[in-house]
Amino acid sequence: MKEETNPPLHWENEPAVSVIIPSFNEERQIRACLRSLLHQQTRWPYEIIVVDSSTDATPRIIAEEFPSVRLIHQDGRLSPAQARNRGLQSARAPFIAFLDADCVADPGWIEAIVSAHRESHPAIGGSISLAAPSTIPGALLFVIEFSEFVPRSRPREVRWLPSCNLSLKRDAIPTDGAFPEEMEASEDIVFSRRLMKRTGRPLWFDPRVRIAHTNLNTWSDVHRRLDHLGYWSARSRQSGLVPGAVLIRFPLLIPLLIPYRFSMILWRLLRGRGQKKLLLLALIGFPLLLYGLTCWSLGFWRGARAARHGAHER
DSSP states (O other): OOBOOOOOSOOTTOOSEEEEEEESSOTTTHHHHHHHHHTOOOSSOEEEEEEEOOSSSHHHHHHHHOTTSEEEEOSSOOOHHHHHHHHHHHOOSSEEEEEOTTEEEOTTHHHHHHHHTTBSOSEEEEEEEEOSSOOHHHHHHHHHHHGGGOTTOOOEEESOOOTTEEEEEGGGSOTTOSSOTTOSSSHHHHHHHHHHHHHSSOEEEEEEEEEEEOOOOSHHHHHHHHHHHHHHHHHHGGGSSSSOTHHHHOGGGGGGHHHHHHHHHHHHHHHSTTOHHHHHHHHHTHHHHHHHHHHHHHHHHHHHHHHHHTOOOO
């Protein structure tokens, strides 16, 4: 694969990688996330930036227990897109990495990011595993949301990258904006398409860049999350960058998303190595998986209706 000239990896007293973490009321998860970053096995200097708008103890925990972390706290809730853009404004490194506060990075995460960016891809996403322990609702949510990026999948070009494990070269950031701040979810899909339009190059999935994701654990929380994801997935089609705008114009096609997504999930788990437990869960719990996909599709239908009427219903 052809290599390109990369920006210098570090200067004196300057980081090679800026890690940006959006945070809202993550007092239960933030310690594990930051500890995983502070114990990285890497030769490259890096900085950690948390952009927080919490009303719980999260900012106090960061300030008192993690003094080396750069905390940017703002009153008034920020969306994940707004928080990531605020972090981009403060980042100093030639490589930018995004991690969510409910995720734990593998000890070699930073090293794998720098290594992966020696290739020509402007942005790289990594593998996502389900953090233990997890409930059945949490595991099913994980399968629906992240089956495309499970560990031990093959490296490949992809259509989009989830922002919970995303890194890019600073000069690849689109000049017409970074994450779309009007969106509360699926902003990473639009951002991914902007990156491809800006650079003219595909995005890349590298399973060596590993994190573990902590999911919601109750049926009510999972139901709300899937409805929320479906709604904003539909709204992302308004950008003109994301395929599937036909579903907005012809909403009677939306129910077809349920069998389509179900079959794609099974195919990904069958193709991925070492996914027997998740595959078994999907097969045994297929009525629950179909229920989850129905929740997502109903949210998509609401989002499509709002998009057609130019509304902002929630």
